[in-house]
Amino acid sequence: MASRGILHSELKEPLLATLRKRQIYADILRSCSKNKLLELGIQVHGALLTVGFGFDMMLSQDLIDMYGKCGQVVRARQVFDRMSERNLVSWTSLMCVYVQNGRPEESLSLFSQLGSTGLKPNDFTLSTNLKACGMLSVPRIGMQIHDVCLKTGYDLQILVANTILDMYSKSGRIAEATCMFETMPGRNLITWNAMISGYNLAGNGRKALILFRKMKEEGEVHDEFTLTSVLKACTKIGAAREATQIHASLITNGFQYSDKASVAGSLIDSYSKCGKLFEARRVFNQIDKKHAISWSALILGYAQEGNLAEVMDIFRLLRESTIQVDEYAMSSMMAIFADLALLEQGRQIHGFSIKIPSGLRISVCNSALDMYLKCGMTEEAEKLFDKMPARDVVSWTVMITGYGKYGLGKEAIHLFNRMQSHNTNPDDVTYLAILLACSHSGLVEEGQEYLSKLCSDESIKPRVEHYACVVDLLGRSGRLVEAKNLISSMPVKPNVGIWQALLSACRVHGDIDMGREVGDVVLKMDGENPVNYVMLSNMFANAGYWEECQQLREMVASKKLKKDAGRSWVEIDKEIHFFYGGDDIHPQAQHIHGVLEEMGKRMKQELGYVNEAKHALYDVDEESKQDNLMVHSEKLAIGLALVRGGWEKKTRVIRVFKNLRVCVDCHEFIKGLSRILQMVFVVRDANRFHRFENGLCSCNDYW
Secondary structure, three states, X not given: OHHHHHHHHHHHHHHHHHHHHHHHHHHHHHHHHHHOOHHHHHXXXXXXXXXXXXXXXXXXXXXXXXXXXXXXXXXXXXXXXXXXXXXXXXXXXHHHHHHHOOOHHHHHHHHHHHHHHOOOOOHHHHHHHHHHHHHHOOHHHHHHHHHXXXXXXXXXXXXXXXXXXXXXXXXXXXXXXXXXHHHOOOOOHHHHHHHHHHHHHOOOHHHHHHHHHHHHHOOXXXXXXXXXXXXXXXXXXXXXXXXXXXXXXXXXXXXXHXXXXXXHHHHHHHHHHOOOHHHHHHHHHHOOXXXXXXXXXHHHHHHHOOOHHHHHHHHHHHHHOOOOOOHHXXXXXXXXXHHOOOHHHHHHHHHHHOOOHHHHOHHHHHHHHHHHHHOOOHHHHHHHHHHOOOOOHHHHHHHHHHXXXXXOHXXXXXXXXXXXXXXXXXXXXXXXXXXXHHHHHOOHHHHHHHHHHHHHOOOOOOOHHHHHHHHHHHHHOOOHHHXXXXXXXXXXXXXXXXXXXXXXXXXXXXXXXXXXXXXXXXXXXXXXXXHHHHHHHHHHHHHOOHHHHHHHHHHHHHHOOOOOOOXXXXXXXXXXXXXXXXXXXXXXXXXXXXXHHHHHHHHHHHHOOOOOHHHHHHOOOOOOOOOOHHHOHHHHHHHHHHHOOHHHOOOOEEEEEEOOOOOHHHHHHHHHHHHHHOOEEEEEOOOOEEEEEOOEEOOOOOO
16 A cells, blocks of 8 residues: 555656646746746747647647737737647637737637637637727627627626627717616626717717716716726817816815826816816926826817917927827827928928837828828828838828829829728728719719728718718719719718708809708708808809898808908928918018019919909908908918019929918919919818919819
8 A cells, every 4th residue: 555655656746746847837928928028938938849838728828828918919820720729718818819919800700710619709708809899890790799698698797798888889889889888787987988988989078978977976986097088078079167177076086197197198188179278288287207198288289279389399398308209299299290281390200200119100100191291292201101111091091181182083092902902901081081082083983983882891881971072073073963862862961061062063063053952951050150151152153143142241240250260371491481361460571462463463464364353252261351362371372482582493383281271263363373483383271282283273173
């Protein structure tokens, strides 16, 4: 008996030693995973192969997790493929790797393969793939997985239920998300956060705030994510009072928001976008350790107010600070310079970005692309696009949008096809970009074909903006009845924008009867917007219906409707010059008016140019109250460029930018100017780019 006990002990010791060694390796791999120690993890992997643990199922699962956390998706897949035996944990581990690394479609593919193995998904498998559906915005597949949850009872587990709710929110199915929220047997903080975030995504900030109040009434304690979501809701709906109340509540309850970068940044952002820059700056100054989020939020706030000097000053302070400028700050700055078309400053930021690690990220490159395109530098954008080491759907969409605004529809279509050949699927924004490109270039058949493709794509839900592009396209080509029929038959509710597109077409083609009918609809939907009265008055003015024009002017006056002031700017020798309609404050104003008068006389003599006064009288949204057509802001900007020797430059290209749509008279004036001076003028207005050359415009007089 004693000898048998000794023998058993001798056999047991090596087994225990092996198990201990196995556990040590597992602990090391889990530490590598937690701390993202890739090099050490690779060394451990090599050691496992050497000592005979290379195909151990538990350790292989730890390897998959470690490689996934370190961003090594291919290595994780290789480990999975070499496993001699797999269980549900093995499959779910790799699915998690795909989702964590932004490859949700591969997780869903693996989930589909799991069905043929005989293994049944558990709560973690289901929640992982529901998250993948949310990332891809594919509610159809999400609903199928939801059905599996219902049949297995996993929908009653709060982890799975929260993921179902989140999936519906991110897939644009807010009604289903709300139903899920209301029928859940239990809720936790994640549930409330997911629903509040869902309302934000759906553009319903008011409901997000109502839900936040209900959450507090039920005694649920918020966290940082809750606060940032609720403040985002305040920002979206301009709820300055509610943002102030939340801020006061944080102070009263002793919440140290100055130590929480996301909350402080959201407060600053909310105050800034609600026009409360004093409060935003005060919160900013209270933060001891300022994060890049806070800097970016304040910079954007001043940019929104048009305070370019403050924007540049704050960015200078940011660069001089010890703060590591992150990709969000870089992208935000480039977005500001893109919107204001400040090329020189944009180039400086781009040059700065490539010197820091975060500046090489794809989001920053996309912002740089957008900046060059909005500044009219298509060639520089193309060079950057071709050099990008990686591109995502945003990269392609930015370029397609840029081509569209230049009226380069054929090039946009070529790029759209090239994107698909690179295995990048278009999203709803990409379809909007290609439809706009077709609209701006008058490509009717192509536009209709893309709308048809969009409607047959089950992963994307067409929006009213997509249909508006095709309405504009049909209207451009004079097919007004087809355009109106499309509005009547489309499955989404028409908004004022789509009727405005049809009204604009009625004006261009002189269809007064339809225009009158459409105009009534537009004014009923949005009678407080002066733009709508302008469109109608222009249509009547073109047809000589002066009585109707006068009635519209009286309506605008009685309603005391305010319009945006026309503002244009031009960059000369790295200096930005801004002009408003009727400006007389520029130091060279006298010379500017002189050169414009001279050009007007030459154009009248050589081309027979006559001011389009009828548009000046009624196009009230295009400029401030100026009856003198020669003091429209874009003409003043061009005048300065000519005074400063613009026609003597070797490039012979003058670039001007305007915040509103270019009026008819200015459009004709610049066309004539390009012909008599044999120069190129590039004008970016609120709708598109106009390239004036040899008396013609790239928009073909439809904008």
